[in-house]
Amino acid sequence: MEPSPSGGSRPAEPGPCLRGPGGVCQATSAYSPSEVGAQPGYRVAAVLPAGGCGERMGVPTPKQFCPILERPLISYTLQALERVSWIKDIVVAVTRENMDKMEGIIQRYQHKRISLVESGVTRHRSIFNGLKALTENGSNTKPSKPEVVIIHDAVRPFVEEDVLLKVVTAAKEHGAAGAIRPLVSTVISPSADGCLDHSLERSRYKASEMPQAFLFDVIYDAYQQCSDYDLEFGTECLQLALKYCHTKAKLVEGSSDLWKVTYKQDLYAAESIIKGIISQQICIVMDTKEDKGHIGLLEEMLKNELKHINVTSRTLCHAGRDLQQIILDQCYNFVCVNVLNFDFQETQKLLKLLEDSHLSIFNPVVVVSVHFLDYNSEPFGEKMENIMQIREFSKEVKKRNILLCGLLIYYPQDKLKIQESLRQGATIIAALIKERNPGLAGQLLVA
Amino acid sequence: MEPSPSGGSRPAEPGPCLRGPGGVCQATSAYSPSEVGAQPGYRVAAVLPAGGCGERMGVPTPKQFCPILERPLISYTLQALERVSWIKDIVVAVTRENMDKMEGIIQRYQHKRISLVESGVTRHRSIFNGLKALTENGSNTKPSKPEVVIIHDAVRPFVEEDVLLKVVTAAKEHGAAGAIRPLVSTVISPSADGCLDHSLERSRYKASEMPQAFLFDVIYDAYQQCSDYDLEFGTECLQLALKYCHTKAKLVEGSSDLWKVTYKQDLYAAESIIKGIISQQICIVMDTKEDKGHIGLLEEMLKNELKHINVTSRTLCHAGRDLQQIILDQCYNFVCVNVLNFDFQETQKLLKLLEDSHLSIFNPVVVVSVHFLDYNSEPFGEKMENIMQIREFSKEVKKRNILLCGLLIYYPQDKLKIQESLRQGATIIAALIKERNPGLAGQLLVA
Numbered sequence: 001m002e003p004s005p006s007g008g009s010r011p012a013e014p015g016p017c018l019r020g021p022g023g024v025c026q027a028t029s030a031y032s033p034s035e036v037g038a039q040p041g042y043r044v045a046a047v048l049p050a051g052g053c054g055e056r057m058g059v060p061t062p063k064q065f066c067p068i069l070e071r072p073l074i075s076y077t078l079q080a081l082e083r084v085s086w087i088k089d090i091v092v093a094v095t096r097e098n099m100d101k102m103e104g105i106i107q108r109y110q111h112k113r114i115s116l117v118e119s120g121v122t123r124h125r126s127i128f129n130g131l132k133a134l135t136e137n138g139s140n141t142k143p144s145k146p147e148v149v150i151i152h153d154a155v156r157p158f159v160e161e162d163v164l165l166k167v168v169t170a171a172k173e174h175g176a177a178g179a180i181r182p183l184v185s186t187v188i189s190p191s192a193d194g195c196l197d198h199s200l201e202r203s204r205y206k207a208s209e210m211p212q213a214f215l216f217d218v219i220y221d222a223y224q225q226c227s228d229y230d231l232e233f234g235t236e237c238l239q240l241a242l243k244y245c246h247t248k249a250k251l252v253e254g255s256s257d258l259w260k261v262t263y264k265q266d267l268y269a270a271e272s273i274i275k276g277i278i279s280q281q282i283c284i285v286m287d288t289k290e291d292k293g294h295i296g297l298l299e300e301m302l303k304n305e306l307k308h309i310n311v312t313s314r315t316l317c318h319a320g321r322d323l324q325q326i327i328l329d330q331c332y333n334f335v336c337v338n339v340l341n342f343d344f345q346e347t348q349k350l351l352k353l354l355e356d357s358h359l360s361i362f363n364p365v366v367v368v369s370v371h372f373l374d375y376n377s378e379p380f381g382e383k384m385e386n387i388m389q390i391r392e393f394s395k396e397v398k399k400r401n402i403l404l405c406g407l408l409i410y411y412p413q414d415k416l417k418i419q420e421s422l423r424q425g426a427t428i429i430a431a432l433i434k435e436r437n438p439g440l441a442g443q444l445l446v447a
Numbered sequence: 448m449e450p451s452p453s454g455g456s457r458p459a460e461p462g463p464c465l466r467g468p469g470g471v472c473q474a475t476s477a478y479s480p481s482e483v484g485a486q487p488g489y490r491v492a493a494v495l496p497a498g499g500c501g502e503r504m505g506v507p508t509p510k511q512f513c514p515i516l517e518r519p520l521i522s523y524t525l526q527a528l529e530r531v532s533w534i535k536d537i538v539v540a541v542t543r544e545n546m547d548k549m550e551g552i553i554q555r556y557q558h559k560r561i562s563l564v565e566s567g568v569t570r571h572r573s574i575f576n577g578l579k580a581l582t583e584n585g586s587n588t589k590p591s592k593p594e595v596v597i598i599h600d601a602v603r604p605f606v607e608e609d610v611l612l613k614v615v616t617a618a619k620e621h622g623a624a625g626a627i628r629p630l631v632s633t634v635i636s637p638s639a640d641g642c643l644d645h646s647l648e649r650s651r652y653k654a655s656e657m658p659q660a661f662l663f664d665v666i667y668d669a670y671q672q673c674s675d676y677d678l679e680f681g682t683e684c685l686q687l688a689l690k691y692c693h694t695k696a697k698l699v700e701g702s703s704d705l706w707k708v709t710y711k712q713d714l715y716a717a718e719s720i721i722k723g724i725i726s727q728q729i730c731i732v733m734d735t736k737e738d739k740g741h742i743g744l745l746e747e748m749l750k751n752e753l754k755h756i757n758v759t760s761r762t763l764c765h766a767g768r769d770l771q772q773i774i775l776d777q778c779y780n781f782v783c784v785n786v787l788n789f790d791f792q793e794t795q796k797l798l799k800l801l802e803d804s805h806l807s808i809f810n811p812v813v814v815v816s817v818h819f820l821d822y823n824s825e826p827f828g829e830k831m832e833n834i835m836q837i838r839e840f841s842k843e844v845k846k847r848n849i850l851l852c853g854l855l856i857y858y859p860q861d862k863l864k865i866q867e868s869l870r871q872g873a874t875i876i877a878a879l880i881k882e883r884n885p886g887l888a889g890q891l892l893v894a
Contacts, residue, residue, distance in 0.1 A: 174642070180635065184709050185654040186683040187634050187647070188627065188698075195621070195695040199655065199686040200634070207632040208646065236633040239646040248642040251635075256710045262631050263703045268719035269712035388893070424889075431886030439878030442871075446835070446891045 040168055045089040045146035046081055047130035050074055050154035051119025063261055064154040065101065068271045069364055069436070073261060075109045076157035076274065082112055084161050087150065089143030091133050093119035093126035109362060115143050124231045127151055128223045135220065145216060148172055151237055152211040157270060158257040164211055166252045171213035175247035178212035178238045179254030206251065209258045212237055218245045278332040278363045279433050282306070284313035285323065285336045287346040294372070294422060295337050301426035327357045333433045337370045343386055344369060344393060351397055351404070360401035366433050367404045370425065372411035387444060394442030405432055406444040421447055487615055492536040492593035493528050494577035497521055497601035498566025510708055511601040512548065515718045516811055516883070520708060522556045523604035523721065529559055531608050534597065536590030538580050540566040540573035556809060562590050571678045574598055575670045582667065592663060595619055598684055599658040604717060605704040611658055613699045618660035622694035625659035625685045626701030653698065656705045659684055665692045725779040725810050726880050729753070731760035732770065732783045734793040741869060742784050748873035774804045780880045784817045790833055791816060791840060798844055807848035813880050814851045817872065819858035834891060841889030852879055853891040868894050
């Protein structure tokens with residue numbers, strides 16, 4: 001299954017873990033444990049080695065800190081883990097020089113249940129440090145020893161709850177478990193002179209991916225016993241469990257969205273996937289309950305333009321709880337239709353709600369303020385001046401990661417022409433939501 | 448090295464192989480053989496197995512035919528190969544049912560030196576069919592037997608001339624050669640019960656990638672001898688050469704842009720890379736030689752906004768050869784600045800040149816028609832009506848894959864405000880070029 005923004009297997013949504021009215025951290029409904037069907041009846045923690053320097057990416061920033069829509073990659077991964085309510089502690093191993101940066105990320109993106117430890121010089125040493133932190137006596141601020149521990153990569157942001165549950169359940173039964181994928185390329189063994197020694201039969205081997213899970217005692221025991229050579233040059237935790245504890249890991253088929261962000265092209269892919277995920281819902285907000293005529297048509301055309309997108313509409317009249325719930329449900333796209341007035345009163349109300357929700361801390365929110373105008377029959381200058389205020393509003397809210405655009409829809413008497421205008425309007429809205437380009441914020445588009 | 452749109456190791460540019468004035472197919476200067484430094488002194492051909500059904504992509508279209516900016520992936524790969532002048536023949540193996548589609552692609556994108564053969568049911572059988580086609584006596588329409596044959600994948604569009612030359616040169620010397628990459632994941636061997644049997648030490652193995660190259664007689668001999676089992680279940684050509692001809696392939700380190708488009712996320716990555724490549728050059732076209740003031744400033748701001756981008760400016764006054772050369776050099780981005788008039792005369796001249804060049808057959812061309820306006824001090828309605836004509840022009844040229852946008856730059860008396868307007872204008876232009884979204888074509892943006 002693919003991480004497709006438009007249906008199919010959905011990757012864990014890197015949206016915020018929003019605080020509900022009671023201040024409780026709510027899992028998104030799509031990935032709540034109840035839907036997955038089960039929760040482990042034992043304590044589970046996770047360790048994330050994040051001490052790598054990203055040399056393969058060819059950029060100075062370690063890949064786990066590379067920004068995607070301005071937010072560091074690791075924040076999406078933490079999100080995916082902390083949304084799973086039965087993962088009680090998450091230990092992240094980072095280098096000493098990145099400790100402050102990591103603390104800043106945790107604070108800014110409101111991550112919960114995270115502890116930091118210093119990473120080692122190799123991946124295995126970092127994981128070992130993370131495990132050690134879990135052996136200490138738990139307190140309010142420190143994690144406590146789990147029965148099962150998940151090991152995951154900071155650079156695999158699209159991990160789903162179901163695969164986490166699968167590896168955890170299999171680890172509880174077998175002592176160790178890990179996700180695997182078919183090999184994409186044939187694997188070969190070079191000889192010392194840089195020639196082919198032999199190639200492996202592709203169907204008999206698998207790529208070992210993450211997440212993996214272990215009975216804590218098994219993997220901790222393995223790390224305590226293992227040699228310096230293992231700690232320096234090893235790459236496979238499952239192998240340590242086998243070698244030192246004779247625990248044969250159960251292998252679990254993972255989906256292709258477990259892939260590891262390794263090269264620059266993977267960052268592009270991750271950005272496209274995240275853009276797709278946060279574009280799955282649009283809310284049309286109206287300043288009136290009465291005039292549903294062209295709004296209904298616009299809604300229909302948006303649905304047509306953006307397949308598999310959930311389009312809902314709400315009025316702002318009651319500044320409703322309705323709308324707050326939609327924001328809580330992490331809708332990142334709003335079309336504010338101004339039928340009655342030619343100003344930004346309604347749009348401003350919506351912007352206020354959005355600002356209060358802090359939704360845009362996590363991902364950029366797109367707001368399109370729609371205004372209808374028959375510029376052939378109406379005096380234009382004054383209204384234009386009104387509308388051009390959008391630039392000022394936009395500047396303000398852009399600081400809070402809200403991308404506000406104006407959309408002037410030509411609205412003549414001729415019904416056919418109206419349809420064409422609305423269709424064009426829908427196309428423009430779709431483009432703005434898809435691209436989410438800050439460079440277009442504050443711009444007034446004309447359909 | 449990464450396939451970075453902004454410098455570093457540059458992937459083969461999937462631009463058109465443009466016809467020069469003499470009707471000769473010109474390699475792009477950046478990848479001309481002379482720059483790479485050498486040409487093989489023997490006949491080289493290439494075989495591309497393209498019979499796969501793309502099951503891993505999870506979409507009905509086989510991945511080699513998946514559109515990227517509306518153009519099928521395989522066309523970019525063919526482009527990358529045919530731009531290398533010393534590859535004399537390219538044989539593509541496709542299924543019978545895709546034969547027509549493939550012929551359509553060759554015609555539409557003006558691919559040269561291509562022959563089609565029917566693919567077999569497996570990859571090895573397809574390659575064998577391709578090799579057989581090269582044993583026939585060459586004629587004007589049929590390829591002739593090469594000394595060295597390259598085998599490449601249809602779904603690796605970013606292959607560079609230098610790696611092709613490296614594998615060909617190594618194959619001439621060693622009989623066989625192939626590109627390799629470090630393993631991204633550890634490779635493991637599962638036991639029959641779905642548990643870990645053992646894991647391979649990652650540093651001792653490599654991923655075998657494409658391109659590969661062979662002395663034709665070696666690989667053809669190997670295919671003739673090899674068993675049905677090999678043809679059905681084998682995946683590695685280098686292994687066949689070793690097993691049947693005792694030829695130990697030379698392994699050549701490839702760059703990360705050799706990666707194989709396998710999953711949906713790879714399509715997203717490929718699209719981003721291609722967008723980056725065709726956004727590397729912008730040409731500002733002016734309707735006057737005199738007024739360089741704010742145009743110079745706009746140019747400067749564009750350079751500032753788009754790092755590593757080559758911005759040049761030309762006047763249309765002489766409808767010059769200059770501009771034709773820029774189009775020939777595959778500039779996909781034009782900013783047409785209208786200082787003197789408030790209509791589309793100049794923009795239309797440019798559009799005509801672009802249409803005549805057929806450049807937009809290969810990739811969408813972005814044209815931004817810039818108009819300056821002080822809408823506080825000038826009568827507005829009439830000019831607005833003029834400018835709104837852009838929608839009609841845009842509809843026409845959009846059919847030819849030219850994405851035309853209007854950009855109204857607020858141009859008041861106040862110098863500071865002008866600067867701010869121009870800066871915003873540059874940001875908008877940068878966004879339009881980066882996103883290349885057809886949904887915004889025909890729109891009038893206001894800075």
